[in-house]
Amino acid sequence: MSEKTTKELEKLREHIDSVDQQLLHLLRKRLDLVAQVGGVKHAAGVPIYAPQREASMLAKRREEAAKMNVSPQLIEDILRRLMRESYLNEKDVGFKQVKTDLGHVVIVGGQGKLGGLFAQMLSLSGYQVKSLDKDDWQQAEAIFDGAGMVIVTVPISITCELIRDKLTSLPSSCILADLTSIKEKPLDAMLSSHRGPVVGLHPMFGPDVGSLAKQVVVVCHGRGREQYEWLLEQIGIWGARLVEADAQQHDKAMQLVQAMRHFSSFVYGLNLYREAADIDNLLQFSSPIYRLELAMVGRLFAQSPELYADIIFAQQESLTAIGDYLDNYAQALELLKRGDRQGFIREFEAVAAWFGDFAPQFQRESRAMLQSVNDMKTG
Ligand SMILES: C=C(O[C@@H]1C=C(C(=O)O)C=C[C@H]1O)C(=O)O
Numbered sequence: 001m002s003e004k005t006t007k008e009l010e011k012l013r014e015h016i017d018s019v020d021q022q023l024l025h026l027l028r029k030r031l032d033l034v035a036q037v038g039g040v041k042h043a044a045g046v047p048i049y050a051p052q053r054e055a056s057m058l059a060k061r062r063e064e065a066a067k068m069n070v071s072p073q074l075i076e077d078i079l080r081r082l083m084r085e086s087y088l089n090e091k092d093v094g095f096k097q098v099k100t101d102l103g104h105v106v107i108v109g110g111q112g113k114l115g116g117l118f119a120q121m122l123s124l125s126g127y128q129v130k131s132l133d134k135d136d137w138q139q140a141e142a143i144f145d146g147a148g149m150v151i152v153t154v155p156i157s158i159t160c161e162l163i164r165d166k167l168t169s170l171p172s173s174c175i176l177a178d179l180t181s182i183k184e185k186p187l188d189a190m191l192s193s194h195r196g197p198v199v200g201l202h203p204m205f206g207p208d209v210g211s212l213a214k215q216v217v218v219v220c221h222g223r224g225r226e227q228y229e230w231l232l233e234q235i236g237i238w239g240a241r242l243v244e245a246d247a248q249q250h251d252k253a254m255q256l257v258q259a260m261r262h263f264s265s266f267v268y269g270l271n272l273y274r275e276a277a278d279i280d281n282l283l284q285f286s287s288p289i290y291r292l293e294l295a296m297v298g299r300l301f302a303q304s305p306e307l308y309a310d311i312i313f314a315q316q317e318s319l320t321a322i323g324d325y326l327d328n329y330a331q332a333l334e335l336l337k338r339g340d341r342q343g344f345i346r347e348f349e350a351v352a353a354w355f356g357d358f359a360p361q362f363q364r365e366s367r368a369m370l371q372s373v374n375d376m377k378t379g
Pocket of ligand 1: 034037038048049050051053054082083086087
């Protein structure tokens, strides 16, 4: 590079540094304003997450961006990232407490990750929370005494047994809830062990979410809804969206959404391991989509094998869903073995037609993800 070029670049880069510093100051200012909004909302008991405000704000900024010859998608990406920060900061002020005369909450399995998250959210909302874990059963009576709600969040394999053995003498005013990722059997167990209000919940997220804003919690009603309605409102205040479901339908969906999916990720990892694939090497040749896929598979093996065994082994019926997948794999492999390119294309088109408008929608969504995977690359 010539000296002139170096000088020119240096000067421009100094300007860029200064603009970035101004951005930083603006960010600080925005964070402070959002914190003030958080304070006002907290006092009024309003959830921080305000989708309508977000939609109208984004529409206006996009319009203004276009007029300034800035890409509307750029401002939308930046604002969405900032809004995520807004939800995370909400934990600093806490949440409105919907039910003020509940008595304390007992979380059976409160030391587990999901139990811990719910304990934290409830505490931030002003509830007194006690945890009951496997070594605490001797003190159970004292822990349960005066509880207004008991939430069960223990491994799926022991959930029903625990409910049937240990939760048979709660007072009928006490709410009994669970967070298990299957719903029909735990709900039956709760309804038969307890006379009072019962509700089944399935948080559709892992314990590592920073905030519940926009996350989904599935609700399967048991009995006495009017007595636990406040809990649903409370979860809404945390920002989550509640989706009501029939327990049986929910469990059927989980055979595909969880069992089959996690199982195929497990086999994908197993296959890489048996092939002794060199991950470093694969990453060097990876396209963003491959990296994203590897991230999805690899993250499984950073977590507890018990958790995934629990999810995959939870329902006998998942075996059918996984077996069907294996059959389809074998049939598709036959196309390949026969060199039946036309057959492959026919099947492809049939699936594409079945996906319908979802296919282009998923393409758009994944494009944004792939771009951020690429952004994260260094060097
Ligand atoms: C700050 C607010 O709360 C949330 C955060 C927003 C933001 O960061 O701009 C916008 C809407 C809300 O989801 C607000 O309602 O204005």
